[in-house]
Amino acid sequence: MSAARRRPLSFSAFVMNTASHITHGLWRDPAGGQIDFNSLDLWVDLAKQLEAGGFDVIFFADVVGVYGGYRGGWAHHAELGLQIPSNDPLVILSALASHTEHLGLAFTAGPIQEPPFNFARRVATLDHASNGRIAWNIVTSVLENAWRNFGxxxxxxxxxxxxxxxxxxxxxxxxxxxxxxxxxxxxxRASGIYADPSKIHKINHVSDNYRVEGPFLVSPSPQRTPLLFQAGSSPAGRNFAARNAEAQFIVSPDPDNARKLIDDTRGLVAGHGRNPDDLRFFQGLSFVIGSSEAEARAKEAELEEKIDVDGMIAHFGGSLGVDLGEYEPDTPIDVIHTEGGQSGLAWLRESAGGRTPTLEDVVRLRAKNTRVVGTPEQIADALWRWRDAGVDGINVVNSTIPGSYTEFIEYVLPVLRERGLARKRYEPGTLRAKLFGSDRLSARHPAARYRGAFRPAAALS
Ligand SMILES: Cc1cc2nc3c(=O)[nH]c(=O)nc-3n(C[C@H](O)[C@H](O)[C@H](O)COP(=O)(O)O)c2cc1C
Known part of the structure; x- marks a missing residue:
């Protein structure tokens, strides 16, 4: 492991402004505060708690349509609260900014949602309002319904x-x-000049889908471009991340797979003229914490009882674009024929120890493979292995809000700090400065070529 990889891990809290994000059924738990996701207090309190605990980022996932059909439609999604209803994450970030000082504020959005001029303006406004703590998770909107919602x-x-x-x-x-x-x-004030027009330029952008004259209406914000996240892992997705992103969310089933994915993607990053370390990798993991391993295992068994298998199957099928609702949960997966689905299911067969897993096995295994169960010390051992594989950060998946984060902060982070796996204090400055040591995108990033490019006499190289 290189010296760079020995730095402490970063921690992101993976949430969504909805009742049932990933671990379906848990909003019914008395501890599941996410049932009140409409309340701003839930998010303000969580953000304050995450900052007091030393998390780097609160990361809001988002979708702008209902998932593909389950038993022929989306009625079941509404019944289960499966990412419907859900609220716009961007709207609440300014409130979170005013209640925190260091926490990174990441939201998710894709190109279909908003014309670029207005999007750029809203995000830059937030970057000003948060003193440079905004991050954008760039998605390409996989849901068919989302596209039909935008014409x-x-x-x-x-x-x-x-x-x-x-x-x-x-x-x-x-x-x-x-x-x-x-x-x-x-x-x-003395000269009466607010801004120097000779240094503000129209961009006169014309491309297949966009025509934007400019100038931009927002003056340079602390980071200018928000910190850029991305989460797709297809070849096109990874190539996009390698060129544009500064952090990628991954969900590898184990450290060995993560290592392969990361090494490979870092190679792509270098191919785009960037340093391999210009892209950081955040592995999604959930945690079940006990004072003994037996206690943690007992808590895991309780959690398994509470998980709504139907919801997990509906979500899984919805992401694959396959209606799995016509099958019983104990259907062996090789009965299910789908082109897209089969490749995605291959590693699950391996995880089930060679036997053909059922649909229920599949969704339980998917959750289990990225769940770390044990004492804080065992969890620290596991995170050491993930870091050794090249992972830079952990995207902490919750069962309950705020409970999953309260426990992680109280029991696990102190042990991680002792072992050098977590930072002891915040670095000063913007989110990018905290992660990369600089407020602005590096000169190696494709955005940097536009610096100074629109001066009247400048020609793009
Ligand atoms: C950890 C993680 C979080 C994601 N969050 C979102 C999200 O909030 N909204 C969304 O539309 N897609 C989300 N995705 C999906 C990806 O952005 C992407 O659309 C999907 O992985 C398919 O892209 P691919 O074909 O390049 O893998 C997420 C994926 C991962 C791994």
Missing amino acids: HDSRLAHDSRYQLAEEYVDVLYKLWEGSWEDDALRAD
């Missing part, structure tokens, strides 16, 4: 969605990095 007949083909995302971020980079020069804002 499209159907979803674009997979790789075309990533091409659209490239086109979208290109406009954003021009607005965020190129439209205003660093010293354009004067706010000079």
Whole structure:
């Protein structure tokens, strides 16, 4: 492991502004505060708690449509609260910004949701309001219904969605990095000059899907471009991340698989002229913590009882675009024929020890493979192995809000700190400065080429 990899892990709290995000059924638990997700207090209290505990980021997932059908439609999703109802994460971030000082504030959005000019403006406004703590998880919206909610007949083909995302971020980079020069804002009472127009430029962007004249209306915010996250792991998704992202959310079944994925993606990053360490990897994991291993195992058994298997199957099928509702949970998966599904299910067969798993096995195994169960010391041992595999951060999946985070902060983080696996205090400055030591995107990032590019005499290299 290189010296760089020996740095402490970063920690992100993986949430969604909805009652049932990933661990379905747990909103029914008396400890499941997510039932009250409409209440701003839930999120403000959580953000404050995460900051007091030393988390790096609160990360809101989001979708803008219902998942694909289950038993022929989406009625079941509404009954289970499966990511419907859900609220816009971006709207509440300014409230979280005003109640915290260090916590990174990450939200999810994709190109179909908003024209780039307005999106750039809202995000830059938040970056100002949070003193540079905003991060954007760039998604390409996999749900068919989401596309129809934004005026499209159907979803674009997979790789075309990533091409659209490239086109979208290109406009954003021009607005965020190129439209205003660093010293354009004067706010000079003596001379009466608020901003120097010779240093503010139109971008005159024209591409297949976007025409944006500019200039950008927001003056340079602390990070300018928000910290960029991405979460797709297909070849096109990884290539997009390798070019654009600064952190990637991954969900590998074990450290060996993570190592392969990370090494491979870091190679792609280098291929785009960036340093391999310009992209950080956050592995999604959940935790069941006990004062003894036996206690942790007993808690895990209780958790398994509470998980709504039907909801897990509906979500899994919905992400694959396959209606799994016609099958009973004990159906062996090789009875289910789907092109997309079969490749995704291959490793689950291996996880089930060679026997053909049932649908219920599949969803339970998916949750179990990324669940760490044990004492805080055992959890620290496990996280050591993930870090050894090249993982830079952990995206902590919850069962209950705030309970899963309260326990992690109280019992696990102190042990991680002792072992050098977690930071002891916040670094000063913006989110990017905390993670990368600099407020601004590095000169190696594709956005950097727009710096100074729109000066009247400048020509793009
Ligand atoms: C940890 C994690 C979080 C994700 N969060 C979201 C999300 O909030 N919204 C969304 O539309 N997709 C989300 N995704 C899905 C990815 O963005 C992506 O659309 C999906 O993995 C398919 O892309 P791919 O074909 O490149 O793998 C997430 C994926 C992962 C691994």
